[in-house]
Amino acid sequence: MPETSHQDQPTDGAPKDRAEWMGLLARAPERELEAAWQALASDLPEIGAGTYELLRGPEQGLVMVQGRAGGDGNAFNLGEMTVTRCAVRLADGTIGHGYVAGRAARHAELAAVFDGLLQTDRWAALVTDRVVLPVKTALGMAKAAKAAKTAATKVEFFTMVREQGVGPE
């Protein structure tokens, strides 16, 4: 889990590995990814529909979510969730994968394309700056706003000390 304090600093928050950027792309709102893709496509002649081909999907399926008895014991099956996955191949042969919660074909496709681009020396820095970091900042801000509202409901409970000899026991 990325730490919140790092999410507040977009300038040096580049993902440390592929797993992190895939997690960010999965959580990004689809409309943000679409807008970023359109902007890249209009700015750069090399980016567009021909940048990649679909290898698999996008296709919908299920993930069985597990929990642990008592939170830290043996695993059990909590229930399923919907998921959409997609795999794409870039012109240079790089394979990109997208796995996103819900039924979201376009989201999974865009996540896969960006995952592919982020693996290439040519596009990694650009896609990090224009797609991943804005997403990371926005998610961090939303999380911080939620945390602040939640923190306002933090409470101190006081127990009444009962005098000796008073009360049922």
Add this chain to the structure above:
Amino acid sequence: MYVAVKGGEKAIDNAHALLAEERRGDTDVPELSLAQIKSQMGLAVDRVMGEGSLYDPDLGALAIKQAMGDLVEAVFLLRAYRTTLPRFAVSTPVDTAAMTIRRRISATFKDLPGGQVLGPTFDYTHRLLDFALAEDRTEGKESAQNTAEGDGAAMAGPMPRVTDLLGREGLVERETGSEAATATDTPAADLTREPLGFPAGRDLRLQNLARADEGFLLALGYSTQRGYGRTHPFAGEIRMGEVAVEIVPEELGFAIEIGDITVTECQMINQFAGSATEPPQFTRGYGLVFGRSERKSMSMALVDRSLRARELGEDIVAPAQDEEFVLYHSDNVEAQGFVQHLKLPHYVDFQSELVLVRALREEAEARRREAAE
């Protein structure tokens, strides 16, 4: 037994058309959107996802709309839908200790690391109808906006489970498997793949309870409090918030997060006097459910603890301790199916019963006549 009958197609078509009209209701009133159901009827959506055993708020909202707010019917729709999808992966178990907390309370410790956080709760409301909500507020965006903010950064700190705190002193039992969290994991039982079998392991029981009917669990949990299989529970901790779901796709070979889900977790702490092999210590009941569903997670934890009677050497004397009774009757899709199948044509069955009852009556009549003569 019921048998297939022919005919009635036209009547069935018309009944469904009538249902559609009834679902839409007064056409002078704007139609409900799924976004409205999802954002303003969120607890209903959560319940349908939990008992439907399928986390997808959009589908939950659609099911509620289609079922006209009949949540058990909506649960049925989700269960039916899930059978149409392939399973891509089984997640690594969610880590509730790393939850992004939106509510976290303990009834056993008032000062616990991380603090008590009420979050959005019905507790402490007076349960008086709020007629302000009855007004049409097309421009009421601002009035619904809550501006109270606290120290959000403090929420990012560690929030150890209450059971971990007690566990350090050895006063509460440790969960089996908690020493070696991943190495010794055997695949968990899955009742969507294998039918229920008895005696049921705790993994199977917890899966069953997580998708069980909330009303059934609530009543059973209540029965344990009233004396039908006492377990002396304390709500050690209840927490609600978002946890990351992580999978390891075969083609990647490393773990990735596919998103977050909202869950509610309850740790019940129960008295236990000890046994031949165990010292006196607290025992545990566990509840974990999709969405915001505190009442259900608490009920689940009560029933989970009751169902551990056999394991803990307690006498099985109450319904909530009887795993066959609980697990076979907890699923509202199965239960409503069997109850409602009574509506299907049983004409042949009933005819034979009718013949039998008539024969018996004739016999009884004949005997009475003989006795009178």
